[in-house]
Amino acid sequence: MQGLFDQYETEGFFDEMFEADGKVRPHYERLLGRFSDMDTATFERKRAMAESAYLNQGITFTVYRGDEGTERIMPFDLVPRIIPADEWRHLERGLEQRLRALNLFLHDVYHDQRIVKEGVIPLEIIRTAKHYRPELVGLDVPHGIYIHVCGTDLVRGADGQYFVLEDNGRCPSGVSYVLENRQAMKRVFPKLFSRYGVRPVDRYPQELLAALRYVAPGGNPDPTVVVLTPGIYNSAYFEHSFLARAMGIEIVTSQDLVVQNSRVFMKTTKGLKQVDVIYRRIDDDFLDPTVFRKDSVLGVPGIVNAYREGNVNLANALGTGVADDKVTYYYVPAMIRFYLGEEPILPNVDTYLSAVESDRKYILENLENLVVKAANESGGYGMMIGPHATKEEIEKFRAAIIADPRGYIAQPVVSLSRSPSRVDGKFEGRHIDLRPYILMGEKTTIIPGGLTRVAMRKGSLVVNSSQGGGTKDTWVLDEGEEQPC
Amino acid sequence: MLSRVADSCFWLSRYIERAESSSRILDVNMQLVLDFEALNYSDSNQQWLPILATLEDQELFLQLHDKISGDAVMEFITFEKTNPNSILASVTHARENARTVREQISSEMWERINRLYLYLQSPSARAAHRESPIGFHRTLVENLHSFQGITDATMTHGEGWQFLQAGKFLERADSTSRVLDFKYHVLLPQGEKVGGNIDVTQWMAVLRSCSAMEAYFKISNGRVSSWEVAEFLILHDSFPRSIRFCVDSLDSALHRISGTDRGHFENEAERLSGLLRSNLDFANIGSIFKTGLHQYLEETQIRLNGISNALAETYCRWL
Numbered sequence: 001m002q003g004l005f006d007q008y009e010t011e012g013f014f015d016e017m018f019e020a021d022g023k024v025r026p027h028y029e030r031l032l033g034r035f036s037d038m039d040t041a042t043f044e045r046k047r048a049m050a051e052s053a054y055l056n057q058g059i060t061f062t063v064y065r066g067d068e069g070t071e072r073i074m075p076f077d078l079v080p081r082i083i084p085a086d087e088w089r090h091l092e093r094g095l096e097q098r099l100r101a102l103n104l105f106l107h108d109v110y111h112d113q114r115i116v117k118e119g120v121i122p123l124e125i126i127r128t129a130k131h132y133r134p135e136l137v138g139l140d141v142p143h144g145i146y147i148h149v150c151g152t153d154l155v156r157g158a159d160g161q162y163f164v165l166e167d168n169g170r171c172p173s174g175v176s177y178v179l180e181n182r183q184a185m186k187r188v189f190p191k192l193f194s195r196y197g198v199r200p201v202d203r204y205p206q207e208l209l210a211a212l213r214y215v216a217p218g219g220n221p222d223p224t225v226v227v228l229t230p231g232i233y234n235s236a237y238f239e240h241s242f243l244a245r246a247m248g249i250e251i252v253t254s255q256d257l258v259v260q261n262s263r264v265f266m267k268t269t270k271g272l273k274q275v276d277v278i279y280r281r282i283d284d285d286f287l288d289p290t291v292f293r294k295d296s297v298l299g300v301p302g303i304v305n306a307y308r309e310g311n312v313n314l315a316n317a318l319g320t321g322v323a324d325d326k327v328t329y330y331y332v333p334a335m336i337r338f339y340l341g342e343e344p345i346l347p348n349v350d351t352y353l354s355a356v357e358s359d360r361k362y363i364l365e366n367l368e369n370l371v372v373k374a375a376n377e378s379g380g381y382g383m384m385i386g387p388h389a390t391k392e393e394i395e396k397f398r399a400a401i402i403a404d405p406r407g408y409i410a411q412p413v414v415s416l417s418r419s420p421s422r423v424d425g426k427f428e429g430r431h432i433d434l435r436p437y438i439l440m441g442e443k444t445t446i447i448p449g450g451l452t453r454v455a456m457r458k459g460s461l462v463v464n465s466s467q468g469g470g471t472k473d474t475w476v477l478d479e480g481e482e483q484p485c
Numbered sequence: 486m487l488s489r490v491a492d493s494c495f496w497l498s499r500y501i502e503r504a505e506s507s508s509r510i511l512d513v514n515m516q517l518v519l520d521f522e523a524l525n526y527s528d529s530n531q532q533w534l535p536i537l538a539t540l541e542d543q544e545l546f547l548q549l550h551d552k553i554s555g556d557a558v559m560e561f562i563t564f565e566k567t568n569p570n571s572i573l574a575s576v577t578h579a580r581e582n583a584r585t586v587r588e589q590i591s592s593e594m595w596e597r598i599n600r601l602y603l604y605l606q607s608p609s610a611r612a613a614h615r616e617s618p619i620g621f622h623r624t625l626v627e628n629l630h631s632f633q634g635i636t637d638a639t640m641t642h643g644e645g646w647q648f649l650q651a652g653k654f655l656e657r658a659d660s661t662s663r664v665l666d667f668k669y670h671v672l673l674p675q676g677e678k679v680g681g682n683i684d685v686t687q688w689m690a691v692l693r694s695c696s697a698m699e700a701y702f703k704i705s706n707g708r709v710s711s712w713e714v715a716e717f718l719i720l721h722d723s724f725p726r727s728i729r730f731c732v733d734s735l736d737s738a739l740h741r742i743s744g745t746d747r748g749h750f751e752n753e754a755e756r757l758s759g760l761l762r763s764n765l766d767f768a769n770i771g772s773i774f775k776t777g778l779h780q781y782l783e784e785t786q787i788r789l790n791g792i793s794n795a796l797a798e799t800y801c802r803w804l
Contacts, residue, residue: 058595
């Protein structure tokens with residue numbers, strides 16, 4: 001190691017950039033060379049430059065504390081995460097396979113439930129999933145696509161093997177950071193990219209629009225597509241408007257929409273205009289106060305009825321939450337075998353279901369060594385990391401599991417891979433994950449890479465932005481660029 | 486275009502213009518106070534009363550402060566968060582509106598206004614204001630002008646842009662009427678005559694605050710009188726801050742939005758703006774002074790408000 005990385009230690013973890021003996025991995029070699037030409041002052045200047053760019057562009061998310069929300073920028077780490085071409089090909093195949101199975105599963109759940117009848121998944125698991133929507137049984141959605149946009153979280157264990165940690169099949173967020181991070185890196189380190197063979201990511205909005213247009217009701221060749229946002233105070237508002245802008249379509253709030261004759265219209269200066277496809281960034285629960293939560297002010301009364309009549313399509317479909325329930329997750333490898341007759345390309349992390357008696361016994365006996373997760377929480381909430389937890393927390397979760405076995409799962413602690421990250425003026429290893437974004441339309445498209453999230457706190461395994469996580473640019477290399485020249 | 490978006494564009498533009506207007510009025514008052522101090526008139530603090538009257542903020546100010554001082558008034562108009570018309574509040578509102586129409590306006594426009602907002606929130610804005618309030622307000626106006634330039638150069642001149650124009654010119658007409666009216670609230674010190682030194686100084690300050698001094702002197706043969714300054718700022722047909730010019734531009738934007746020919750109307754907003762525009766086209770300054778300048782300006786403000794309401798009813802709140 002040299003220059004800026006002189007003091008860097010892998011500390012026994014799987015490190016993305018360096019091998020255990022401190023030798024740089026081949027696909028990082030040139031990056032190390034270019035960084036090594038830089039002194040600390042230059043690097044810190046670049047960092048400040050990137051930060052002020054995010055601030056000035058208003059690339060912020062809102063953190064709620066007390067009754068006042070404050071806008072913050074997401075910490076952005078300047079050391080990119082690099083994925084070689086062959087590694088990415090493997091991930092792509094696995095992700096595509098997984099999403100195919102999840103979509104078939106959702107169709108099955110809301111139709112014949114073959115998978116239950118043939119004894120692969122207990123009926124009870126589906127029936128009790130928080131986001132299962134019996135109202136939608138029998139409903140056909142255009143092209144049988146339920147999850148149009150999937151964000152699948154991947155992690156690497158101690159030996160570098162990739163695992164699927166969870167599937168986000170409702171409203172996965174973060175893709176705007178993939179695009180903005182790349183812009184920021186290009187602005188700050190223009191020379192870093194030359195001849196590295198980094199695959200571009202900027203076609204995502206066009207691919208998303210194509211996928212949304214493809215699922216218009218009745219095969220309408222020129223549908224009106226909109227993004228539905230809860231509004232400017234939502235923590236992901238920046239992303240909603242970013243995507244609308246990049247796709248060149250309207251962004252609407254519930255106040256802009258009205259349902260008449262089971263059709264959805266938006267209120268314009270020239271009267272009502274019918275809407276065909278809604279890329280909604282509002283959870284099922286809040287979408288329609290006449291069907292789901294009555295107190296929702298974010299929703300559009302009557303929209304679910306219009307959807308059921310087939311006059312408007314929603315992406316993602318209603319009821320996809322049954323597929324990203326953490327108990328359902330346990331069954332995804334079985335789904336892949338059941339629907340596709342294939343072996344899963346990307347494995348799950350070992351998972352114990354507290355709903356199963358023998359598993360529950362094991363969980364309760366080993367709480368201090370396990371990660372426990374609530375089946376229906378996300379964003380790093382409702383989660384306990386045994387080895388880092390206090391006695392009280394462990395007992396709290398013990399009681400919760402006994403009271404609601406269906407509500408929890410447990411997994412061994414995965415020693416997530418680390419990547420060098422800039423902390424307090426030096427480089428230190430920080431744990432990371434990867435969220436690729438998979439689009440399903442006429443074809444399945446995955447933008448090269450995805451969002452690499454970093455747990456910026458030392459030793460922390462929680463990468464969520466609401467828990468102080470940051471992000472990195474993610475580089476997928478072109479074929480034939482694996483060997484440094 | 487979405488009704489909500491049209492509404493936000495309109496108000497975004499009004500708030501930008503309002504911030505500029507407050508900044509200009511403060512600027513002119515500071516200059517007047519300096520002139521007064523130079524002339525050795527006592528109690529220059531009293532000179533800060535009219536500005537509150539002009540901006541219709543007197544009541545709130547007196548709730549917050551026991552006595553009037555230049556520093557308190559400047560702070561109140563520039564940074565006071567609880568004053569809904571302060572410059573900081575206007576820029577904050579403008580930014581909120583811009584955020585809701587991020588996909589309609591250009592990134593450059595958004596970035597300009599977001600940076601201005603971040604600056605106004607920062608300690609360096611306070612420091613700059615302490616160092617030189619006049620310099621601070623000049624910079625502020627420059628920033629707002631740069632927003633206008635960026636808007637014209639980077640945004641499609643379609644429907645959204647026309648709503649921005651409508652908001653801008655409506656607010657600007659209102660602003661010019663208030664600056665003119667400001668002179669009405671500024672009393673001449675005892676013993677000073679209309680047309681005397683102080684009177685002329687005050688009228689020149691009014692011109693300066695509308696960036697109108699140079700344009701005015703090109704046509705006035707060096708005379709400064711209430712009559713002529715008012716005529717210039719109300720009725721000039723091509724000075725971009727005259728009320729007539731602004732109402733004409735407002736009327737034009739409204740007609741471009743609906744596609745109706747000028748001189749005709751299709752909705753109440755167009756009818757009212759057309760009416761005001763033709764009044765201005767055929768008015769003369771004699772009749773205005775006969776009505777009374779103050780009263781005429783107040784009526785104009787009410788009529789502008791009527792156009793604003795009609796526009797909202799027509800395009801934004803129709804359902």
